[in-house]
Amino acid sequence: xxxxxxxxxxxxxxxxCKKWLxxxxxxxxxxxxLFKSEQGYKDALIGAYxxxxxxxxxxxxxxxxxxxxxxxxxAIPGSTHPYYYASLYQYDQLSVITPKDNIWNTNYxxxxxxxxxxxxxxxxxxxxxxxxxxxxxxxxxxxxxxxxFDLYRLYGYGNLVNTPAGLSxxxxxxxxxxxxxxxxxxxxxxxxDSVKNDLSRxxxxxxxxxxxSVARSAxxxxxxxxxxxxxxNRKMRFNYFAVRATQARVYLWLGEYDKAMAAAQEVITKAQxxxxxxxxxxxxxxxxxxxxxxxxxxxxxxxxxxxxxxxIKPYIDQFAADGLNINYSQLAHSGxxxxxxxxxxxxxxxxxxxxxxxxxxxxxxxTSYLLLKFTYVLNSSFKDRMPIITLPEMYYIxxxxxxxxxDPVTAxxxxxxxxxxxxxxxxxxxxxxxxxxxxTAEIQKEYRKEFxxxxxxxxxxxxxxxxxxxGTAKVMDNSIYILPIPxxxxxxxxxx
Numbered sequence: 001x002x003x004x005x006x007x008x009x010x011x012x013x014x015x016x017c018k019k020w021l022x023x024x025x026x027x028x029x030x031x032x033x034l035f036k037s038e039q040g041y042k043d044a045l046i047g048a049y050x051x052x053x054x055x056x057x058x059x060x061x062x063x064x065x066x067x068x069x070x071x072x073x074x075a076i077p078g079s080t081h082p083y084y085y086a087s088l089y090q091y092d093q094l095s096v097i098t099p100k101d102n103i104w105n106t107n108y109x110x111x112x113x114x115x116x117x118x119x120x121x122x123x124x125x126x127x128x129x130x131x132x133x134x135x136x137x138x139x140x141x142x143x144x145x146x147x148x149f150d151l152y153r154l155y156g157y158g159n160l161v162n163t164p165a166g167l168s169x170x171x172x173x174x175x176x177x178x179x180x181x182x183x184x185x186x187x188x189x190x191x192x193d194s195v196k197n198d199l200s201r202x203x204x205x206x207x208x209x210x211x212x213s214v215a216r217s218a219x220x221x222x223x224x225x226x227x228x229x230x231x232x233n234r235k236m237r238f239n240y241f242a243v244r245a246t247q248a249r250v251y252l253w254l255g256e257y258d259k260a261m262a263a264a265q266e267v268i269t270k271a272q273x274x275x276x277x278x279x280x281x282x283x284x285x286x287x288x289x290x291x292x293x294x295x296x297x298x299x300x301x302x303x304x305x306x307x308x309x310x311x312i313k314p315y316i317d318q319f320a321a322d323g324l325n326i327n328y329s330q331l332a333h334s335g336x337x338x339x340x341x342x343x344x345x346x347x348x349x350x351x352x353x354x355x356x357x358x359x360x361x362x363x364x365x366x367t368s369y370l371l372l373k374f375t376y377v378l379n380s381s382f383k384d385r386m387p388i389i390t391l392p393e394m395y396y397i398x399x400x401x402x403x404x405x406x407d408p409v410t411a412x413x414x415x416x417x418x419x420x421x422x423x424x425x426x427x428x429x430x431x432x433x434x435x436x437x438x439x440t441a442e443i444q445k446e447y448r449k450e451f452x453x454x455x456x457x458x459x460x461x462x463x464x465x466x467x468x469x470x471g472t473a474k475v476m477d478n479s480i481y482i483l484p485i486p487x488x489x490x491x492x493x494x495x496x
Contacts, residue, residue, distance in 0.1 A: 035120050038128050041136050042230055044117050048143060049237070051110040053305045056102035058386055062150070063455040064312055064331065064374065066099040071457035072471025073448070075334040075367070082329055087472070089480045101486040103154065107147045108175065114140045114147075115178040131209055131224040135231070138205030142243045145198035148174055148191070149250055154483050157188050159465025161255035167192070172485070182492060195250055203243045210240030234275065235299050236385075241271040242301035245389045248397050253463050257401040264394040264401075267300065276300055276391050278421040283355045288377045293360065296382050298391040308384045309376035316371055318364050331453070335366040337471075341448055353425045356449050373453050392418045392450050396443055403439045408432075411439045415446060 034040040053059045061067065068074065069083040076087040085093035091100065117140040125133050157166030166188055173183035174194040186194075209224060224231055244263045251260035279295040296302065314321070315331040333341075342350045342357045351357055362370040376383060399414040409432045416430055430442060447460045448470070461469050462481045469476055 038132050048110045048113045053303050055311050057106040059305045061099045064453045067455040073452050074331040111147050111175050114144045134205045138202045139238045141198045142202035142238045145195045146246050149195045153459045158462035199247050206240040241267050245300050261401045264397040267394045283359045289380050292382045293373050294387050296385050299387050301389040303386045305384050305386045312374045333369040338369045349425050353423045355423045408436050408439045
């Protein structure tokens, strides 16, 4: 396929547990040379993560920028804003084509690198430590599925529960080989079956190693060589629980609620204590150095985006680069939207309790509530962390599955667990008398609050087939929800 004709991977040195990699390019080498050792496979895997941290992917556009603009997460003030046309879904504008196509190209680039690992590692299995073989191959397969599924969430069909015909339509190519040949698009069913298959195989490979912390592996009779700290900070890598969480996403997309619940519940019950815990209230610490703005203890899978604030700053600062004029490129909430979302006028105590309202806004004016989630604080141990999958989402998935299977009472208990862990007073606990439609509305509000600047809300709307969404008068349909694939891709596919 034409996505990546030449593998370009630099050799990286791994460092201490404080940061999962330190980038030290030494040379560009051929895959044959690279894969002569276990270290080569480690370097290649880190190379794929580095692609994911680029601004054209999860470092910005797939999270803070383009994808959240599509969800109307921000108040775009006018036509001079860099995301103005994206907010209007004018996919033929250059300012929209560029980030849209870059997400496609970067993700498929990373997939090509992962394929080079997956397609060669079995030949080296006999000479590799079993843990290295299982975890490296498992991560690569899991990431390949994860990246493909996120591409499907942008360029494929949503609302499959109500319009299953979308599964029969050809959409994207599922690329599983490292080749110059063009991979043709397949049906949604075939594509998502491949996602599920890769995730299942990844889970099988990683389960016994990742179901406990690496630090305790020796106590459980597992030999996980980690002298180079390669397996430190598993939540910053695509670990076993990230696989299960992604399975929960996939099954929910397909309306396979029992399977979605089984996957999400395993993460909730087994990852807590070994990998994640709810935020312990550090967001309330008066010292900014100690504030965990992204609730990083809840990250199931996150990325270390080096110097992340440098390219987020122009979009979350009060002032323009000159330090004097108003920044008209802000990605912010209006006060009206924020106060309505958190029900400040009807539940005034929310402004004093919900961490997300009282700690993650900087109120500049009634029309501009700046977002502090990715605030830079010198010497903070929490900076440069981009959440990709988090613990609250698993609770929301459980709530939605119970609600869709006509048990809104149980659904409410999962929502209340997250709300309690966001500091919301018991006075505002959701009652168990809510109807199914009430619970759906509450889940939507939670997605809007919890995942601002994380790129998840657009997928929520698309998965459910919402015709109307807050922030736009547009009627949402497939012409908006299904993004056009890059023109170059279409031209090359038609020329086969």
